[in-house]
Amino acid sequence: MQVETFDIMGPMVLTPKKFGDQRGFFSEVYNKAAFAEAGLEADFVQDNHSFSATRGVIRGLHFQTPPHAQGKLVRVTRGAVLDVIVDIRHGSPSFGQHLAVELSAENWRQFWVPPGFAHAFCTLTENVEFLYKVTDVYAPDCDKGLAFDDPDLGISWPVDPAEATLSDKDRKHPRLKDLPVWFSYS
Numbered sequence: 689m690q691v692e693t694f695d696i697m698g699p700m701v702l703t704p705k706k707f708g709d710q711r712g713f714f715s716e717v718y719n720k721a722a723f724a725e726a727g728l729e730a731d732f733v734q735d736n737h738s739f740s741a742t743r744g745v746i747r748g749l750h751f752q753t754p755p756h757a758q759g760k761l762v763r764v765t766r767g768a769v770l771d772v773i774v775d776i777r778h779g780s781p782s783f784g785q786h787l788a789v790e791l792s793a794e795n796w797r798q799f800w801v802p803p804g805f806a807h808a809f810c811t812l813t814e815n816v817e818f819l820y821k822v823t824d825v826y827a828p829d830c831d832k833g834l835a836f837d838d839p840d841l842g843i844s845w846p847v848d849p850a851e852a853t854l855s856d857k858d859r860k861h862p863r864l865k866d867l868p869v870w871f872s873y874s
């Protein structure tokens with residue numbers, strides 16, 4: 689298992705092995721003990737799967753607030769995305785900073801998004817299969833968002849925001865400066 693860490697403590701990229709042969713490949717895409725040994729201790733309670741048909745779909749920036757804050761282990765099994773997370777923990781030395789990682793069926797990378805980070809992705813190809821494990825159940829009352837195109841975040845999306853495909857909901861989220869304090873750094 690390859691592990692990548694960042695200057696921002698918490699987020700990680702884990703890349704499990706792929707065993708290829710003349711038939712195709714096999715990969716243990718999640719193994720609790722192996723992921724814990726790599727530094728990811730988390731208990732997942734729900735698996736999600738979304739499909740995005742075209743290039744330039746942006747989903748997010750989303751997060752769930754306490755008491756149902758979610759850690760997410762995200763990966764792509766078809767196509768490719770630019771995956772982006774933003775630190776929204778007040779008091780964090782990296783508050784408002786973001787990380788952008790390319791996830792694809794090709795690179796087989798998985799991105800650990802801890803609670804306290806808003807999450808989004810933009811599809812780089814058509815027909816993207818996006819799978820992820822979460823550490824808390826879906827709680828609509830706690831399901832919140834942050835404006836993907838907030839100029840204070842400085843995220844360079846690979847598509848013109850005006851031409852991106854988003855849900856109506858995702859075009860109406862508040863900017864970081866207007867976001868209530870839901871997470872405090874500790």
Ligand SMILES: Cc1cn([C@H]2C[C@H](O)[C@@H](COP(=O)(O)OP(=O)(O)O[C@H]3O[C@H](C)C(=O)[C@H](O)[C@H]3O)O2)c(=O)[nH]c1=O
Pocket residue numbers: 736738747748750751807808809825826855
């Ligand atoms: C997230 C979720 C949604 N839903 C229902 C609610 C809506 O009727 C429908 C679509 O939901 P939404 O438009 O929020 O789906 P995405 O835009 O893909 O949101 C997700 O994508 C971004 C990138 C994230 O990080 C979150 O995990 C998640 O918010 O699925 C459920 O039934 N359970 C769930 O866990």
